[in-house]
Amino acid sequence: MxxxxxxxxxxxxxxxxxxxxxxxxxxxxxxxxxxxxxxxxxxxxxxxxxxxxxxxxxxxxxxxxxxxxxxxxxxxxxxxxxxxxxxxxxxxxxxxxxxLTKLDQIIDIQPGRVICAAGARIEKVEQAVAQTGQMLSMFPSTKRLATIGGFIAGGSGGIGSLRHGMLRDGGNIDYIRVVTVDLIPDIIELRGVDILQVQHAYGTNGIITALDYALVPATDWLHAAALFDGYDAALNFAVAAQDSGLDSYLMTVVERRFSRFYKRLADYFPADRDAVFSMVAPDSIADFVALVAAHGGRISLQKSLNDLEDANLPPGWECGWNHTTLQALKLEPARWTYLQVAYPRPFDPALVLRQMQRYGEEMLMHHEMARMDGEVQIFALPLLLWTNRARTYDIIAEMETLDGCTIFDPHVITIEDGGMKEIDQAQIDFKKRADPYGLMNPGKTRAWTADMARR
Ligand SMILES: Cc1cc2nc3c(=O)[nH]c(=O)nc-3n(C[C@H](O)[C@H](O)[C@H](O)COP(=O)(O)OP(=O)(O)OC[C@H]3O[C@@H](n4cnc5c(N)ncnc54)[C@H](O)[C@@H]3O)c2cc1C
CATH class of the missing domain: 3.30.43.10 (Uridine Diphospho-n-acetylenolpyruvylglucosamine Reductase, domain 2)
Incomplete structure (x- = not known):
């Protein structure tokens, strides 16, 4: 059509x-x-x-x-x-x-907040706030290309979520300005929990033009790789790091079968060890090193961002979240796809080992430490050997019913079938106001039907 x-x-x-x-x-x-x-x-x-x-x-x-x-x-x-x-x-x-990438003005920077146009690339916002000794509370690993408005409308969390929670958790976005798609467009300003009416709505219910995003004091993170002899040891270390309150901005656990995809890190991530990639606060690095040793691991890499760049090595954020998947798909594009998994709390590493046994060569494991609703939440973005649709959905069903995991299905286009899992009535009510003719990103929300459009 x-x-x-x-x-x-x-x-x-x-x-x-x-x-x-x-x-x-x-x-x-x-x-x-x-x-x-x-x-x-x-x-x-x-x-x-x-x-x-x-x-x-x-x-x-x-x-x-x-x-x-x-x-x-x-x-x-x-x-x-x-x-x-x-x-x-x-x-x-x-x-x-x-x-919207030309709508990219940085409007104001204050202690703890930046107000900017929605089309600003995240890296540009980051560079501007760095001049004031601050950094974004959280960003996706795509920050070089992604816009801040696109992150809010399409993303969920990322680097920094371990410290500052997910986008939906509140505190990260303070204000959103939305233009409605109407004969005489309106400007709607949302604050606090009202922001959830447009956050993660895939651009189906209004055009975000500006927003106010949280900043925190800048930290010169140390980008570290720690190696363990066993995925369980690597996971146990990562969980212990959370329990001990270690100050880190990213902690990604990647099993040894990923090492062939991390070409630039070949010297630091050998094929006979499982790795934990982290961004650790300088004040916590001594505790980090001691905890790695206590779990039988060793540090293979520990550098500031400047030193990493001088050595032509990738930053920690390009070793985690969906960049991990990208490393694999760049080298073996037709072979793999992936899943997005949230593990039941409290997290049990033994469950992951059972899954590794069950799926063998069909699944390569990658876990992310994050915080959700104020508590530690472990996610996984495992690589899945691509066979066919039926097998993919069999595995999804098994992980949900046998293991109690929640799968945010990355093989569907609607908000409800993917991450949200259910119709968000507040978002649909907002759509009636912000997109009364149902013109925005058609087909991306199941909850909107043609008969709801204004004639
Ligand atoms: C390698 C890789 C790594 C990733 N890592 C992460 C991660 O760590 N965390 C994460 O959450 N996501 C991640 N993603 C997904 C994606 O990169 C992020 O969600 C990103 O922030 C999207 O920003 P964008 O500007 O590219 O948005 P787009 O892809 O351009 O848009 C995303 C959605 O938002 C809507 N939209 C865009 N701008 C606006 C606006 N101004 N008003 C209303 N609607 C709008 C679009 O219609 C679309 O539905 C990753 C993706 C890749 C490929």
């Missing part, structure tokens, strides 16, 4: 002063994200494209685009850096791709 050339021309005439791109190659590129991690999504989404890319530079231009979309009933897919993993940026019904 696409819009007619006449409708597109009328839409374009309404926004004549705003930058647009209509060459098919660019449109094709801007219609994709990292959905190709999933062979299932690849089958479903390859070839889906928008019809025009629009690149506003100011909120006034966003408002003009929103009004024109409502007037001509043009589907609108908002796009930041396009690094989402679930086809969140893929237009299912053609229409306009609203790319």
């Amino acid at each position: 696409t819009i007619s050339p006449a409708t597109l021309a009328a839409f374009r005439a309404d926004i004549a002063d705003i930058s647009c791109v209509d060459d098919p190659k660019t449109i094709g590129l801007k219609s994709r994200d990292y959905y190709w991690y999933s062979p299932i999504l690849k089958d479903q989404l390859d070839g889906k494209t928008g019809q025009l890319v629009v690149q506003p530079r100011s909120e006034a231009e966003v408002i003009a685009v929103a009004a024109a979309a409502a007037r001509h009933k043009v589907p609108l897919t908002v796009r930041g850096g396009g690094t989402g993993n679930y086809g969140q940026c893929v237009p299912m019904e053609g229409g306009v791709i609203l790319e």
Whole structure:
């Protein structure tokens, strides 16, 4: 389903002063994200494209685009850096791709907060706040390409979640400014828990134009790799590090079969050891080293970010979260896909060993230490040998029913079937107000049906 050339021309005439791109190659590129991690999504989404890319530079231009979309009933897919993993940026019904990367102003920096435009790349925000001796409370491992608005609309947590919780936990985002897609667009400002009405809504219920994000005092993290003879030893160490209150910003546990994917770290992550990659506060490094030794491990790498860069080694954040998956898919693209797993609390490393035994060569293990609802939460992003859809869902069912894990299915495009697990009525109620014609990112929320749209 696409819009007619006449409708597109009328839409374009309404926004004549705003930058647009209509060459098919660019449109094709801007219609994709990292959905190709999933062979299932690849089958479903390859070839889906928008019809025009629009690149506003100011909120006034966003408002003009929103009004024109409502007037001509043009589907609108908002796009930041396009690094989402679930086809969140893929237009299912053609229409306009609203790319916000030129809406990137840093508006104000105060102790503990930065206010910026939603299209600012996270790394740019990070560089600006570093001038004030501060850093972001949390960021995704894609911070070089990803925008801060895209992280809030499509992400869940990441580097720093071990210290500051997940995005939904509160405290990380203080204010969001949203433009509605209506004949006369409104600007809605949300604070506190009301932010959850648009957070992780995949751009289905309003265009985020600006936000206020939490900062913490900058720390010169030490990026460390510790090696263990056994995945259980590595996991036990990581759990003990949480129990002892060690100050770390990232702790990623990766089993030895991943070592072949970590080419640049070949000297530090041999194939006969399991690794824990961490970002540790200088004040905690002595405790970290002692705890590694107490668990029978050894430190193979310990460097500041500057020293890592001088040695041409990757930073800790590119060794964890979905960058771990990316290392494997770069080398063996057709062979692997992945899962996103939350383990029941309290975490039991023995459960992981049973899973490793059960799945053998079919699954390579990778765990992330994080904090959710104020408590330590262990996630995994295991690599899964790709066979077929039925086998993938058999494994998902086993891990949920036998093991009590929760799987955030990365092989689906709707919010409800992926991370959220259920219809979020507050988000749908907000959509009625922010997207009354149902034009935003169609097909990405099951809870919205055509009959709900204003006529
Ligand atoms: C290698 C790799 C590692 C990753 N690591 C992490 C991680 O550590 N943590 C994590 O949470 N995610 C991670 N992701 C997923 C993704 O990178 C992040 O969620 C990222 O922050 C998305 O930002 P983006 O600008 O690329 O958003 P996009 O992919 O452009 O958009 C994501 C969604 O948000 C919507 N959107 C974008 N901007 C706006 C806006 N201004 N208003 C309303 N809706 C909007 C889009 O329509 C889309 O549905 C990873 C992905 C990859 C490929």
